[in-house]
Amino acid sequence: MEACLAMFPEYRAELRPLLQIASLLRPLPPEIAPSPVFKERTRVQILERDDEQDGSLAPDRPSGRV
Amino acid sequence: MLKLDTPPVTDERILVQQAIRHDSEAFAGLYDRHVVRVYRHIYYMINDQKEAEDLTAQTFLQAWEAIGRFQPRGAPFASWLLRIAHNLAVSNLRARKGDAELHESLIDEGLPRNPEAVAERQAEEERVRQAVLRLGDDQRQVIILRFVEELDYKEVAEILGKSVAAVRVIQHRALCALRKIMKVEDVA
Numbered sequence: 001m002e003a004c005l006a007m008f009p010e011y012r013a014e015l016r017p018l019l020q021i022a023s024l025l026r027p028l029p030p031e032i033a034p035s036p037v038f039k040e041r042t043r044v045q046i047l048e049r050d051d052e053q054d055g056s057l058a059p060d061r062p063s064g065r066v
Numbered sequence: 067m068l069k070l071d072t073p074p075v076t077d078e079r080i081l082v083q084q085a086i087r088h089d090s091e092a093f094a095g096l097y098d099r100h101v102v103r104v105y106r107h108i109y110y111m112i113n114d115q116k117e118a119e120d121l122t123a124q125t126f127l128q129a130w131e132a133i134g135r136f137q138p139r140g141a142p143f144a145s146w147l148l149r150i151a152h153n154l155a156v157s158n159l160r161a162r163k164g165d166a167e168l169h170e171s172l173i174d175e176g177l178p179r180n181p182e183a184v185a186e187r188q189a190e191e192e193r194v195r196q197a198v199l200r201l202g203d204d205q206r207q208v209i210i211l212r213f214v215e216e217l218d219y220k221e222v223a224e225i226l227g228k229s230v231a232a233v234r235v236i237q238h239r240a241l242c243a244l245r246k247i248m249k250v251e252d253v254a
Contacts, residue, residue, distance in 0.1 A: 018241040021248070024194040025213035034119055036106040042123045046097060046130055048091050 082143050085133050093133065095148040097126050100144060102217070104151050110214050111199060121158060125151040142227035146206055156199070198249040205240035208233055 001019045005012050078099070084092030106123055109118040128150055129136075136146060198209055204226070211222045212233075219230045226233065 006171055017245050018238070021194060021241050021244045022213060024191050025198070025209065026191055027216045028106055028110055032106055032109050033102055034122060038119045038123075039101055042101070042126060043097060045123060046094060046126055047129060052160060053243050 071147045073169055078143060079138065082136070082138055086138070088134070093130055096143065099128070100147055103144070106215065107148055107210055108151050108155050110195070110210060111152070112158055117158060121151065121154045124154050128154070142225065144225045145203075145207060145227065149203055152203070152206065159199070193248060193251065194244060197244045197251075200247055201240055201243055202228060204236050205243060208236045209244075212237055 001016075001023060004019060006013055008015060079098070081092045081095050081099075085096055099197060100120065104121040105118055108121045108125070109115065112118060112121070117127060125147060129147055132150075136143070140146075141149075198206055201209065208222060211217045212219075217225070219233050222228075223230045225231045228236070
């Protein structure tokens with residue numbers, strides 16, 4: 001933060017509180033991700049939902065399944 | 067840092083057009099591209115793995131049902147999805163009122179070991195997180211993509227269909243808004 005403030009001394013007073021806020025915004029760890037089982041199950045749900053819908057909604061729908 | 071691939075804009079537009087015509091394979095392609103980002107966005111808001119998965123599924127199922135109403139010339143598909151995700155997450159938060167428990171996995175190994183300092187830091191981070199949830203769509207999306215997902219300005223601009231300059235302005239305004247929200251809370 002100090003290095004950044006040193007680059008813009010004329011804006012120091014304005015920047016400091018914003019940088020303090022930004023420093024509290026923590027990145028999510030990379031391991032936070034949906035499980036492969038969930039991803040596949042939801043994908044299937046989406047495709048099954050499509051099958052449940054009226055076929056007239058899907059004039060251009062390809063015949064193949066994913 | 068987690069870098070999620072941002073799909074080429076042209077391919078995405080084609081998939082969206084096909085999905086609007088109810089091509090399930092195209093929508094599945096959009097799902098594959100965005101499911102991780104949507105999940106992480108929701109997870110950031112609610113801090114619960116199981117509920118984040120449920121709400122991610124709901125986001126895509128709602129989007130699939132509503133895809134015919136999506137306007138390709140309006141906000142980009144990712145932005146539209148994130149808005150659906152946000153609305154679902156807010157409903158979830160309202161339903162479980164005040165349960166603001168911090169997820170242990172968010173505790174940074176590099177933080178001070180002093181329990182009081184850790185608790186104080188966590189409380190501050192939680193306050194900011196709650197304040198982020200009160201921002202408008204554009205500001206909230208920019209803040210989460212920039213600071214939580216650690217994307218650079220160009221990547222955020224592509225996802226949200228805005229110029230880099232616009233993203234910079236939105237970020238500045240969002241940080242000012244967060245400061246204002248937190249100041250008001252301090253006074254209250």
